[in-house]
Amino acid sequence: MPLEPIILPANQPPQFYRGGAAIADLRGGDAREYGPEDWVASTTSMFASDTDGLSRLPDGRWLRDAVCDDPRGWLGDAHLRRFGDSTALLVKLLDAGQRLPVHFHPDDRFARAHFDSHFGKTEAWIVVGTSSEDPTVYTGFRETQSPDTVRDWVRDQDAPSMLEALNAVPVAPGDTVVIPAGLPHAIGAGVFVVELQQPTDFSLTMEWRDFLDSPEKGHLGIGFDTALQVLDTSGWDAERLSTLVRHTGEPDTAAELLAAPADGFFRADRLRPRPTTTLAPSFAVLVVVDGGGALASERAAVPVSRGDTVVVPYGAGELELSGDVTVIRCRPPA
Template sequence: MSSVHSEQSGAARAIALPANQPQQFYRGGASIAALRGGEDDREYGPEDWVASTTTRFGHAESGLSRLPDGRWLRDAVRAAPEWWLGREHVAEFGDSTALLVKLLDAGQRLPVHCHPSDAFARQHLGSRFGKTEAWVVVGTSGANPVVYLGFREDVAPEVVAEWVATQDSSAMLGSLNEIPVRPGDTVHVPAGTPHAIGAGVFIVELQQPTDFSITLEWQGFLADTESAFLGLDQRSALETVNRSGFDDAVLSSLIRHTADQDAARVPLLAEDAAPFFRADRLRGAVDLEPSFGVLVVLDGSGKLRSDEGVDLDLHRGSTVVVAHAAGAARLEGDLTVVHCRPPEPGSRR
């Protein structure tokens, strides 16, 4: 039996996935373990790549999610893209899910870094996708949980180059907007935006499906500039940086505060995120339209019922990949869920 036929003849259309935490260069992971209800004493497991078809930069398999039958999710999607993703999605994005979801628990402050745009990625990295991302804050700890987003004022290219060449961490971090956050806050991070995440901030992160980072503040985090700049020279790498200042109007267009919204479905992200990904917070009984998606259960317990009548039990800490073939599914029970989806086909035109 072919893999495509197997997918279409009764394979699970919604699958709970275990933690997938490739080792990183920074500390964290306790909040991920607490969410999932287990104990994990690893020091460098701050990222859980959920339903990932993306590999870590420079790796062949690290970062990929494995299905219960032993296959990589990436290979299952490639074998039956319309089953997993839907015909309209495949017409626009091929067999790419066009989405990477992570749980990210910053056990220490992350370095100042940014990500390339689609155009830069096509020209220099051979990729259709750059790495625009968004953060859904789901937990905080410590006295002052903050994130850093965009320069406060315009910065000349030679100044950025000098900061990077001398690894002036205090100047780089001090030049950014420091933003206090709490659970329910969301931040859209366009490609090119210099940013960092402070210690004690726990997020569900949506990204374009790449692992491209230009690490401006690499000393003390990474071994050398080759790994910091994706193998590019410094001059080329710094072309990715948006050196424009982000004033209050720009910041307000990127940041949302949703903690006090208690509707059954709350759109989480800024309007500018729509061409890249979608995210909603769902509570209680909610209908889901057919779509590839990722569910992260933040609280409660219940079920996901797909239109063929198969139930999947859900509980706090469940992470689930949902195929387009699940059809018009429904969440039932006392649940709080972050529902992540790729962009709607046609939204980038």
């Protein structure tokens, strides 16, 4: 049976922090106080869980199983040669109802050594909405920090010092931020993003108190002395920080979205057909952020509208997006 684009239901595994009103507004569902993340087209489960976080297709199958059953159809030969049957991508809608804790993620080498994973967790944020008076994200230390100082902050759970040491970056819809593995960061309350990341759930949480039940959940069982080895303690001044941040213009215009450090990890662009846009064959995750239109192959057309999330198999072939619609397209690396 030919593969076609599939509209997915919401997939909001329980989280430790508040949020989700913006997701409910976008998708038209009921808001949940602790539903701040919608894992879209996810073949990745939450840390220490077998199935939480995985996406189900409308026919009841796990997307992960469908991809494994037909990896060539879902991913294409070039992707298989590089990544095997992994989609190499996790996409989330993330609505921060409160500030997230200061944390960081392992790189590929560290993840192989300590988590038996081919992937670490570089990620990127595409800001699609804000609801606070001063929407802010925090990324990278403003000045180089000594490892001893950082260890003291973590030991004492000195959250004010951790946060004060980070760059506070004001954001608006249309802004994007790449977060390389190892970079300390947090998202402020009232910031709603489409998040792309490598397909893992490895978060090393320096600021665990008041967020997590125990320090073990902060260091994922490897100890903070080990976890902090992958933390980037170098200083990120304004010039260096500008290599991660892009201002892509009005959020209803077509644009390539991510700064160069995302290359090799994932791709994202904002599609605004005028009147149509042709999409080359690729595994992709689409988030419809405004308007309505259609996604058509040679065989069928799928209507799409604001709030839809769509998984596109490689085997769907060349597609044509049409209508008065704005879509964020997320793809694995080229």
